[in-house]
Amino acid sequence: MPIRTEPMTVNVGPQHPSTHGVFRLRITFDGEEILEVEPVFGYLHRGTEKLAEERNYVQVVTLTDRLDYVSSMINNQAYCLAVEQLLEVEPPDRGKYLRTIAAELQRIAAHLMGIGFFLQDLGTLGTPLMYCFRTREKILDLFEMLCGARITVSYLRPGGVFADAPEDFWPALDRFLTDLPGELSELEQLILENEIVMVRTRGVSTLPLDMAINSSVSGPVLRASGLAWDWRKAEPYDAYDRVEFDVPVAQNGDNYDRFWVRMQELHQSARIVRQCVEQIEPGPVRLDLPLVLRPEPGREAYGRVEASKGELAFYLFSDGGISPYRCKIRSPSLINLTVTEHLLVGWKLADMIVTLGSVDINMGEVDR
Amino acid sequence: MNCVLAEDNILHGTPLLRWVYELAGLFLPCWLSYFIAGFVIMFILVNAVLLGAAVFVWTERRLVGRLQNRVGPNRWGPFGMFQPIADLLKLIVKEDLIPQGADKIAFVAAPIIMVATAILMLAVVPFAKNTALADLNVGVLYVLAVTSLTSVAILMAGWSSNNRYALFGAARGVAVLISYEVPVVLCLLGVVIVAGSMSLADVVTAQAVPFILVQPLAMFVFVAGTSAELNRTPFDVAEAESELIAGYHIEYSGIKFGLIQAAEFGGVVTASAVIATLFLSGWAGPASNYIGWLWLLIKIGVVAFLFIWIRATFPRLRIDQIMAFAWKFLMPLSFINLMAVSLEVYFLRDSSGALTTTDLWIMTVINLVVFAVCIPLFGSLIRDKVRPAQLQPTARATPGATVQQAGGEVT
Amino acid sequence: MYGLAMVKGLMVTLKNLTRKPFTVQYPEERLTQHPRFRGEEFVWYEERCTGCASCAKYCPLGIIKIVTSPSETAIDQGDKYRLEVFDIELQRCMFCGLCVEACPYDALFMGSGFEQGKYSRKGMFISIDQLRQSEKHPSTFFRPQLESTGYNPHKNRPLDWKEVGRESWNWHRQEKMGMRLASGPDLDNGSAEELEPAGTSSSDGSNGASS
């Protein structure tokens, strides 16, 4: 005979230590169990798309930095690809390689953040997060060499990158790549097969593949559900058609698999960077484009990359002016949240936090 | 006037109290000197616990820092040692908020009860030979009684705060405390059976071989249970910062929050002292007649380090898994321990009921075997209990797993 | 299983206990930033600046305010400008460096310092006087000519305006001769005072972004 209990509606967020920024959920609980969920967005809606219509094509690059602020390089890349589609140009080879290197380093940094905060949500006292940040700081140092900033990089430009890497970048990158496997294996030893992590995350909040596809879920979340789909393979951009890498796939689509896929992608990213370093040759890094770009009127472009969170795309429409007529951002974080309700209902409060961590959203990109 | 503590007084075995009582009794009426003696004891206790908490806070923050490959507080005072003082000072002068809609009496009383339990627990721990502040002949029972008070305090704090997160935390905290009390009591029974006494002083003297060796299973269960009762990782669901923001003490600020923190960290110190006494032979050690207190301190330090180390490494379990862990894993283990110890004592004891050191060693060997068998056995049993469904193994990255290959998998 | 992975995890943290901390203790020890680091300040060489306001036009936020007056020294070439106001709003600047990228005369550089905490929002702009007086440790951001010399703004001496340009300073002197340089090896130091401002034209650098 079940006991009748009173449901309780609780606001989680917008200020909550584990909502990854300012996400908010209205949740009806029965005890600890989640009965209903309503996600509330928009607490970081900054009007990026509107502002992009007021800035010229190069200036918009600075806005894209701040979308998914843990993977600025990849955002830059998506936007620059879109502008290059509009202009029908292609960057020189060295520029392509530098972009690929930057994007993959950024992917390592972003996945480390995803993993670190996921484990933080699991209740560690910040230790795995500290180790993740330790590695990330080294990547940020590399970015500082490339472009002079740590987070808001603005390194990529339509037609390449703004400057060649300084000479001391290459030995530093080499050192980083040498240290990386050791640091990753330390992290894996610490947490990857930890029984508590297993017990907490395996079989929790599973996402079946058909639902994932129907809900337009992309990136590691989709791959964790069992589909080896990676836009870097499907539609290779920059230098991805010249490097070899695997697409890690998991079967169950649960929290552990999402975490596991990210862990595996770290190795693949490092592999891509190594190949790029071997293949890169001297040459120009940027096309000689004017400072103010004017694509032909009526053209449109859908510049798409596989960002750390999923498929990031910029849909640009040009009216022949100096700024995009329309700049729509297809943000993976927002669209991955389509399945929030499915993932959370029926699980417990503690699982909710972990699931949000495993989907790895970034509010800058969700709300834009 | 000459006051003499009666033989049947429960505190007769406590030399410090007796001395103070008799000394003060020379000048003062007996009731007053009894009060003064008690006050002296309490004064020492309160200061010891609060100082212990302060030292522990500093140690934990520094050690966690180093475990995380950073420095930790080091700017205020030598090695950052004044950090807890600054924290305390700030908390004292900080505004003390009582939320609207709170039950004021319960809200104010809860932190005081929490601190009181942490302090009272230390009273029965012998620091060296004959130096327990209160050498109760029912010491073990007293420890259990005092620790279970915490659950009342947590419920008071959570309920009186008029906050949903606090209520969540309180419900979780009480559930955990009540569940873990059972295996803890059962493994303490094993200790009492071997020691033949409930007085902690006698438990120490009975440990010719430390009970960590004689009853490893009991030690394991007791440490796990204590860390759950202390709300420490991996059982810290009552506070669960990433889930419940701060759990039951979410609405507390200022000095009340300071008291809760002191109770929490002081609780770790006192619990470490109890563990050291029950399982690591307390003050006993070489030259223990002179530096017994040092031995105890070292053992407390070792246990406290274990707590810090575990906290810095592990994630948190979910509440139902914690419950399952208590009832499905620790409970059977503590029963097995109790059975094994009872049977061994039944067959090994001599006619007077005492155990020799050789008997203890025999028990050690048997119990270590039991330990080595039981932990994996119950580990594999619990594995399917705490995880809902058997899943396919996660696939490894297959080399050359391309998009084309996987395209057919879409359903 | 059976807690072995947990023990492995415990060993990892224990290993880190024995390691040297990764921490850089900020006020006493400092991280050295790369020479390309975009600091939270600017280096501006008045001598190189023609007042063309390219930076202001290219700034995504329109926060560079430039007021110039005709110097009336090169009327045939369309006149040169003297700088009256060159203000950068620190409170809105995102230090993206696009202004530096846009500067055709290598007059504007990113700075290398970053310690800019303020108690009041009123003080949060960089005025022309501050730019004139500040020590000039230009970042090598977007300035390959500086980078190729191996200049490090965090270690080396402040640079003079003659040393930072893309072109030889003679070229630049000739280019700027029209507006009579305020200093230089073969020019009178006091010549700047001789010029009289005649009519002030203002060019506020805000573009579409602030509309």
Place this chain on the structure above:
Amino acid sequence: MTGEQEFRGIESGPLFDRTWHIDRVEGAAVQGLKDTSVEPLSEPLIEVPDDLKGNLVVTSVDALVNWGRKSALWPVTFGLACCAFEMIATAMGRFDIARFGMEAFRASPRQADLMIIAGTVTWKMAPAIQRIHEQMAEPKWVISMGVCATSGGPYFGSYSVVPGVDHIIPVDVYVPGCPPRPDALLFGVMELHEKIKKYHNLRPGSRNVPGGTLAAENP
């Protein structure tokens, strides 16, 4: 309504249909705040008159209390946008804010002393920020980290962004940068320490300053 729902006492209809009135009330609050917060609030500046600068004396009790406050500044766990990552980086191994005793990030505002506004403040978020600030126990301080919080920064002029968090809560220290480096944030924190040292605590109105008053003026 299914039997399960009825048993559990859930009202009919999906949750999002039942929350329209909450949304409207919250929307009205946001709109009201947006309409009323047109001017920045005064900054809690400490201004010491020139003639007193030489002999600035803080009593020893004050000095002790101020020392305690500055040495145990617990920030509230509160990140908004990009700057939050630099704030977290400040708390991590490389920069280790724990050295200042500040690693005790409190998720509950009741227990925190310092609010670091790390990121863009949108109007939708503004009431929440105001409430968190009100929930914090006195004494409390606010650092506006990054230009987004200070003035809207890159998003100045956007329809949904507050042009400076000082329109809704008073700010003690502004740290420019987009985002500021962790060292720059530490510099801002140390500036706040300097400010805290000057408080005079024993007079009624605990935020008095020796030889001066808190200046209340608009920038």
Place this chain on the structure above:
Amino acid sequence: MPFQALTGEALADRLAEAVPDSVERADGDCVWVEPSQIAITAQFLRDDPGLDFQFLNAISAVDFIDSFDVVYHLTSFRQQHKGVVKARLHGRESLSLPSVYEVWRGADLQEREVWDLMGIRFEGHPNMKRIMLWEGFDGHPLRKDYL
């Protein structure tokens, strides 16, 4: 089989067979679909084994002052191709379009976003709340006449 883009003409041919009167016009990049037919068309696009557009990448809306384009980017994982479908809405007031929520759950948040920022309602969407802005916000900011 390399990943390829389906031209608008190819899409239009398939659509014209299956859903009569649905195609307005087509060019090399995309096909314009009669707005009232968009939900039926979407159903066909998803279920037709030759097209098999199971994945809805993005829904975008563009304001052309006198008309609005709603753009659907689609991908098929099995057939390895992508396509673009557009629906053109005329006028500026009380615009609405059938929702494709029932076909692709992924349209949920995107349609809400288009409603919030562009002011195009989607008939049949269960939850047409504002997503980014607050209730009571005046206007739809991504429209060209919003300043």
